[in-house]
Amino acid sequence: MPHLDHTAFVNACRDERGVGHHTLRAYAQDLRTFARFTKERHLTDPLSKDDILAYHRHLRDDLEAKPATIERRLVTLKSYFAWCADRNSALPSPFVDVRISVRIPRRLPRPIERDTLKAVLHAETELTRAQPSDQAFAADQKVTILMIKLLIVTGLRISELTNLKIRDVSTDAAQMIVRGKGNRERIVFVPNAELQDAFRRYCMFCAEHGSLKSPLFLNALGRRLRSQTFRKRLRMLSHRLGIVPHLTPHRFRHSAATLLIEEGSDIRIVQALLGHASLRTTEIYVRVSNTALRRALERANVLNALVE
Known part of the structure; x- marks a missing residue:
């Protein structure tokens, strides 16, 4: 052997x-x-x-x-x-002269429907009316909603979000330093003023109870929130809201890219946001965004232009 x-x-x-x-x-x-x-x-x-x-x-x-x-x-x-x-050059690779072609079906990403995203964001209002016995659960869910909003506007991978430390976020919470695949760093912006304010208040609270090197998102035991724990929270939220199939972190990433494409953002902007090394990886969102295509055709209204 x-x-x-x-x-x-x-x-x-x-x-x-x-x-x-x-x-x-x-x-x-x-x-x-x-x-x-x-x-x-x-x-x-x-x-x-x-x-x-x-x-x-x-x-x-x-x-x-x-x-x-x-x-x-x-x-x-x-x-x-x-x-x-x-x-050890005396032990050549057995892959020399090996040519194996594996055909991988191209799977389209599955972004979350806009109506579903709206329902998830509206769940935050319900949490503010939680009973005293549900306060701990509501607090966790509020952090979950904050993380969901960040995923939607930044397109971060869940590991990139859960690995954030307090020091990685600017004092105004308008941007953060993210470490992606291959430990490559990039700056990610938080564009929404209301979200910035909520994120800033959350970061200030964390800074008061930990050092700048502390993880930004914690679990119930005060340790770094693991990606798998966040996925469980999403499943619980999906069950409560009746969302099928259940929400996943990567579908929020798909949604972030698709929403930007549909709103007319340049594909290279989306590439930079997602931290894709190759533009080819990002191009799939152009193909999947049929909503953007429909809107463009409606604006053009070719038949009306011919009969005017």
Whole structure:
């Protein structure tokens, strides 16, 4: 069985390339899957091109993995063997001369309908009328609504929002420093004056009860609010409002991009907001925004222009 140095590779990706926590966890999972395959097939070093092709068939036919999962597992493995070859040139990568094409269906993003967004935002009024016994729950939900508003206007990934520290937000709460994929920093603005005011008051409250290095959003135990906990809050809110399918953080990100496109924002502005490295990633929102297309056609009103 080949010796796979999972831990050293993952640590190198973290320390040398600044790879994020979720990606590192995916790398480790991908390498464990390959390790099980090599153990089952009694493979030994050096691995060959045929071993890699057999692994691809195993993922596709035996595990029936989705195309995106197959591609990720192969990319991780190729990166791992390239890293090994850099450390020891006597052990060439088995991916040399391997050409595997994985067709990934292009899935359209699913933004949240405007009426649903309005219903979620109106839930804040209901929370102000909470009974004394529900005050703790209402307080958590008010923070949840604040976070939802920030997701809608900024398009942040939920991990980017939950990883914010008090010091990352400007004193007027009009902008914040966000660390995205690959630990890349970008400045994100909060454009709505009313939201700025609510966000500023929240940040001031947090600063009074913690240091500038403290996490901005906390759970019931006073620790950093985890992304998964926020997802649970969204499911509870969805259930209370009768929203099906339930709300997810990434759908708010899709909504932020789609709303901007529909309101006529330049695609490069949306790219900068979302922190996309490639414009191709952002272009999908142009295709999905049929509302913007309909509005443009209505404004043009071609038939009326011909008969006038």
